[in-house]
Amino acid sequence: MSRTPKMKRIEAPNHIRFLTFSCYQQLPLFNNDRIKDAFVDHIHNTRTKTNFHLIFWVIMPEHVHLLIWPDIERAPVSKIVWHLKREFAKKVIGRWNELDAPILSKIRTMKGEFRFWQHGGGYDRNITSQLELEEKLHYIHQNPVKRGLAPTQTDWPWSSASWYAGCREHTIPIDPPIKPKSRNG
Numbered sequence: 001m002s003r004t005p006k007m008k009r010i011e012a013p014n015h016i017r018f019l020t021f022s023c024y025q026q027l028p029l030f031n032n033d034r035i036k037d038a039f040v041d042h043i044h045n046t047r048t049k050t051n052f053h054l055i056f057w058v059i060m061p062e063h064v065h066l067l068i069w070p071d072i073e074r075a076p077v078s079k080i081v082w083h084l085k086r087e088f089a090k091k092v093i094g095r096w097n098e099l100d101a102p103i104l105s106k107i108r109t110m111k112g113e114f115r116f117w118q119h120g121g122g123y124d125r126n127i128t129s130q131l132e133l134e135e136k137l138h139y140i141h142q143n144p145v146k147r148g149l150a151p152t153q154t155d156w157p158w159s160s161a162s163w164y165a166g167c168r169e170h171t172i173p174i175d176p177p178i179k180p181k182s183r184n185g
Contacts, residue, residue: 015069015126015127015128016055016067016068016069016126016127016133017067017068017069017070017077017125017126017127018065018066018067018123018124018125018126018127019064019065019066019067019068019077019081019122019123019124020063020064020065020066020122020123021063021064021081021084021085021117021118021122021123022062022063022117022118022122023062023116023117023118024107024115024117024118025106025107025118026062026063026118027062027103027106027107028061028062029061029062029092029103029107029116030059030060030061030062030158031061036059036158037158038088038091038092039059039064039088039158040059040158040171040172042084042087042088042091043057043084043172044172046080046083046084046087047172049083050071050074050079050080050083051070051071051074051075052069052070052071052075052080053069053070053071054066054067054068054160054172054173054174054175055067055068055069055174055175056136056137056140056141056160057140057160058140058141058143058156058158058159058160059158059159060143060144060147060149061149065139065143066084067127067133067136067137067140069175077124081124085116085117089115089116089117092116093107093114093116096114097114137164140159140160141153141159141160141161141164143159144156144158144159157171160172160174
């Protein structure tokens, strides 16, 4: 049986990171607006706790994209992702248990555990050029439009697109983008 190679995170000071993590079995666990809103709050709280700069973000029905600039001396990306995923999953699954929500049968593993997130660390890439940074900005903000979830980028309230368009209310404040460091510096 072949094993998927373990993802290797490159923790380098001043590197911007593109992160993607998916819901368990690609289920649309973020279809509920209140869950998306709760995750927006959770991003903000985790950012305060682990001291990362948030540059771009979007919450889709079955996955999340974040572009961050971590302070790796205070919290490496693995710690940031752990806080983002684990604490949120415990909260949501706890609430679903209280409600005896039907979704519980879909998120139960063969071992009988409940999972909100797909197993593993997700996708993690160091951004090493201004061109790549701009490509990720377009990709992240265009994601809901491409999927038919919103007519324009700014019509999807669960992303940083509105912030970049000048609307500062009801969204997470964004840190100014920095120039990405090359792999050598």
